[in-house]
Amino acid sequence: MESTTENSTMENSPRQSAATVGIDPSIVSMVDAIPSNAPVVPVMRLKDVAVSFNGKVAVRDVTFDVGKNRVTSMIGPSGSGKTTLLRALNRLHDLTKSAVVTGSITLDDVDIYKGGIPTTLLRTRVGMVFQRPNPFPTMSIYDNVASGLRFNGIKKKAFLDDAIEHSLRAAALWDSVESRLKVAAATLSGGEQQRLCIARALAVEPEILLMDEPTSSLDPVSTQHIEDLLTSLKEIVTIVIVTHNMQQAARVSDDCAFLLMGEDRAGELIEFATTEKIFTNPTDKRTLDYIQGRFG
């Protein structure tokens, strides 16, 4: 977002304090709107996390805590390893033979990579919503939402019915699909599909919900819907969201991690702080530069 009047000011004065110059007022104003927070309880802790593929480091030096019932956003340019890092949090890299995750990631003080918790149980506790809506196209709306529970051995209809209503409501989808639960998921619009995916993830009652650019393929109205949702979801689940869109990060997140690609093209964590701090008074010059260079 460019500043109101002079287009060139920022580029000419990179060393000026972030607090005083160059931050787009509209962003700052959004950050202001974030409610002041209760004390932060870390639920997932990352320490010196690095991920490499075939020995090539994709992201490294990541250390931060994910606070319970907070929204943590990860921002950074393309290729800085946001997705890669996010996928490390529910061991989705296990599928990729060439991927190695080092450092420690703990969930409630149990290292998730040290066998303390079976992967499938980890994943029921740490859910995920992907970049593009990916409902199971062969299943109905109901079956999509039920799928996670069924994968975990829950077959009782009463329980399922209740859980499905509950998570569809939480995803703000119940009213529009209540009458057609048995219809194929593919008949929903893009935005509805993404909310269905959120409902599906919520159905297994995860403690943490990972979201990788959940609105990037959606139109603005659907995006708005989902952003609204995040605020209400925070009450039941901890959220980690990757986004390209700084305004979105500013609007929805409490904490913010900024990643950047280093000289060697490996992403690294530059700064982690409350969203307010990142957007108004970042410590690192590169964070400032990135936030300044951003626009629209």
Add this chain to the structure above:
Amino acid sequence: MESTTENSTMENSPRQSAATVGIDPSIVSMVDAIPSNAPVVPVMRLKDVAVSFNGKVAVRDVTFDVGKNRVTSMIGPSGSGKTTLLRALNRLHDLTKSAVVTGSITLDDVDIYKGGIPTTLLRTRVGMVFQRPNPFPTMSIYDNVASGLRFNGIKKKAFLDDAIEHSLRAAALWDSVESRLKVAAATLSGGEQQRLCIARALAVEPEILLMDEPTSSLDPVSTQHIEDLLTSLKEIVTIVIVTHNMQQAARVSDDCAFLLMGEDRAGELIEFATTEKIFTNPTDKRTLDYIQGRFG
């Protein structure tokens, strides 16, 4: 884009004047930055243009003039027919059996659909850049840029060499690829690929360049690059650009067409005016609503 302080103001006061309320100040400020213009010479005129597929109207009632050496943007929500309309301008719908274009579109007063100009010649005069970078993956950088000329029978090396340098320079790509013109186009980054596509389109020296969300798949830095480019390109070519991003429209365009889907889900032209007018004082309430409802 939400207003600076209260989130709910806009929704509660849709009938307030656009000139006074609800338009994001950052957008208005951008529009201000647009230089005042020379007299407008229409090069392409659209009159009652409509496109339908299989008898179903996708977009209709489009009447406006594209001004020479100006940037005309088309904005509107997803499905409002922006792409459909753009593709009518170089007869790309000819490929689709089910598509019917009605109304008249003239280029220098010749109706392009009435046989006044062979389709392939039309397309050399009205070039196109697509949503995703689509360089020919089997060709080198050089061959990609040369392809349009070769398709039109130009084989002389001296002419090609010169034209390729010229258009790569115009697309701000010459410096970074000069030393590797024979390298496969796929080795370029996304943003470079999109600039390569612009250079490829420019090489046949079109009078009009159609661009369909040319930056939507690019990262912010590449987007910035391409936006910068548009301003310089305007001097040699008339540009029609579709964008989802209102800030982009505000920043880069001189004129702006706003399309919206009607009750019957067919897109229609709601308003066409200078960008300044559209963003500061739109005539139609729906334009105002759209611009207000927009965000980051």
Add this chain to the structure above:
Amino acid sequence: MTSAALEAPRTDDERRAAVQEAASRFYRRKTLYSKLFLGATSLGLLIAFIPLFSIIYNVVRNGISYITWKFLTTPPQSPSIFHKHQIGGISNAIEGTALVFGMALLMSVPISIMVAIALYESHGRVMGALRTLLEVMIGMPSILFGIFIYTYVVERMHFQLTGLAGSLALTVLMVPLMSVACEQALRGVPAVLTEAGLALGAKKAQVMRKIVLRYALPRMLTAIMLSASRGIGETAPVLLVIGSTYVANWNLMTSQTTLTTLMYNIIQSFYNYQRSEVWAIALLLIVVVFVLNLASRIIVARLNRGHR
């Protein structure tokens, strides 16, 4: 940059005029070339379809009069000098085809699906080698499978010439075809779906069963149908191992006659009038393959309905 562009020898307008003039001049040649190209394609189409139509035409013309209920349901009779038109029907071959081919499908479909899953799930070098082996097997002369079953099962294991030996030969022939095609169907399942499953706490096996197989089903059906119609049309591998029978006996442990082996034997018959029977059998097979093709399309369309 713009200024650099303006330093170029000509003005942009000159450059544009040059290109547009060249394009106009070339326009006629382009159009001519396009017409030639269209001509060449049409010619190719003609050359390809004349024999194909001719086959269909002759099969129908020569075969249609044979196709009666009696022909389909009675066993053959060998003509003789004295009863030359006593050729009877082909119930033996219909039964044999159903039995031998049905058994081959029963064996090859589950095996192929298992192999496809194994290939899909693993990535190592060994699997790569196995896949190459399967591909090489697909290119093998089909008669080799017949020779193999003949030598090592019929002769070595005193298995005799039986329908089952034919089923085995067809199975060995079809498994590589089917498993490679089914693996491709599995690979067509978007990774985001399997990841979605895993992210919900599913095990790989659950993802495979509930998501991957279900999603790949239509393409797998098509793959199986195509391999199956290849199998049903094979002559060489079964010819050697299957023997033949006059009467439908529904017993896999005895010799059988299939439609294709019957065709081969009839074409070698010295009774001219018996030879035209092959067209009737070919017609029958065309109809069967066509119905299979149609049925699989309908099933696939139905499976895909709403969810693509």
Add this chain to the structure above:
Amino acid sequence: MTSAALEAPRTDDERRAAVQEAASRFYRRKTLYSKLFLGATSLGLLIAFIPLFSIIYNVVRNGISYITWKFLTTPPQSPSIFHKHQIGGISNAIEGTALVFGMALLMSVPISIMVAIALYESHGRVMGALRTLLEVMIGMPSILFGIFIYTYVVERMHFQLTGLAGSLALTVLMVPLMSVACEQALRGVPAVLTEAGLALGAKKAQVMRKIVLRYALPRMLTAIMLSASRGIGETAPVLLVIGSTYVANWNLMTSQTTLTTLMYNIIQSFYNYQRSEVWAIALLLIVVVFVLNLASRIIVARLNRGHR
């Protein structure tokens, strides 16, 4: 909405505890099920590969001792009861295969590419019907093509049993295979590329030649290679029309022997000891198909290098 969610019978924490407990309880069954599933796949793999390995093993074991330079380059000799090991070589069949199959390729590849282009370019009902016809042809018993050429070319046109008749039968067999596969390769070309070409003022024919064909080339090569290895392995269609020859004569207008017809003739030889020669021929064919497979992979990899 959130408040509605909170009206649900339990608290979110209770709900979460219930799901997590169920998941923990189910975890062991899931693991067991996964192991069973892995077991089943491994079993399928084993069942599939035992015969395939056994074929390869026996082909190599029985065939390897034959493969000498002399065997490959001398014509066959007929054994007699008293000179039973006088079997000579297979140069006639190698020459015959090269000639008959080479000619078939020369005819079928261009025709198939033309047909694929025609199918790709047009969308009407007629073309849909033609595509279905091609697919049905793919499912036809291959012997039908032999019978057709035999009846309508060899007999009716007094064409005699010649290599060319074999090439014709193989061409009619391969064209449907190749053209359907090549069309799929063409369809794999992203529409944005063809549109980019058209938007630059290219004619459809130019787009086809410069963009589509070039992009689809690797997949087309693979398609052609697969159809070709099917063709080279066919026995039934050529057997009827090709006759046989003793010595390599490089003349398509005379009878020819191919590797597969030789295999068929040898396997029915009345000399037991001559029969083991088939393994040597099979070995040769395996090597050829393997080399073809490898070569096409290398070429495809090279073509794809840098531009995917």
Add this chain to the structure above:
Amino acid sequence: SFKVDAIMKNDLKIHTAPGTPLVLGGSSFDYPLVLAAETQWNSDIHKSNVLAPDLSNKSGLGRSNMISKAYAIGFSDFPLNQVAGSPDVGPGSSNPGLKVSDFAQVPVALGGEAVTYHFGTGISGSTAALLKKYPLTLSGPTLGRIFAGKVTNWDAKEISRENPHLVSKGKDLLPNLGIQVMSRTAGSGTTFILRGYLNRVDHADYPTVDSSNFSAAGSNQFANSGLLEQAVQSTNGAIGYVEFGYAIANSSPTISLINKSGKIVSLSEAGIVQAATVGLKAIIANKGCKGFKTTVLACYEINNELGKTVYPIAGFSYGMIYKTQTNRTDAIAEVKFLDFLSHQGGRKSKATTFGQDLADANGYAPMPVSIQAVARAVLLGVKVSGHAVLNATD
């Protein structure tokens, strides 16, 4: 009566080889001999590829492909005919414009038909040993009943009766094993010969065996003798019939037959020669045979002849070509090869090995000299533009 020439010198070389190798095929009864002979002819005499390898399928195909000119020479165990029923040529056939007399039909092989069987794992070791000593024996009527599907098990009464040695302590050693009849597909000349035999023996208690194969037994059918014999030797309880050579080559056990004189004979070259000698006398006395109004002696049937040592199932096989030819080079090659095939080398100097000299090595009897003379006489009738291809003095 026919004059039996002493075979003089035959210049077997043809002076120009045909442009393309000549295709031959048909009968699998004579296939081993023809294949051996043409190898000799190609490699030893011409050192070039004048003839393509014989295609062993069936007599029927040999005839029809020769008529359609797909084969230059067709081989068949039964002569062309134009009688009502199954005419190859003449009215009612697909070649109505041709007559039998348009073709030269040359006897080229004299063979005996082995009845082979396979017990395999169906019998005990001691029975196998006994069978080596006392070969399995059948009478003509019993054989007929087996092929007619009337006798279906190897321990049937009539078989036991004809094999008294295969009894131990009053117990029949023949296996309780179903008989699997292996036959040839329609158009087989080998079947034609067997059928001729079965129709000549007393067959009051089974219907006329008039079909080309033995459908009544629900039998398995094979395209040629090679496939059939392989099937027999891999099927427990199988019975089949092939030319002697196939039985030798596959080391197949053969069934001894009770001949018209009531003697048990096993298949031997001498037995075949004896059959031919006796049979020919009768034919010459009858001046040809009924049903075939041709000058050609190609209808010799020598089945079930009387004589102590006569083997009862035997027959000739014929090479067939067009009598009037257009291509002189091809015609010379065809005629000279058939001449080579149907004769023995000079008796004084055995320097040159002729076709019939290869007979015993391949499981045939050399044709009697009188038949060789018939072959020569037939070949003398082949003409190109009015001139005989072969001179009597050749």
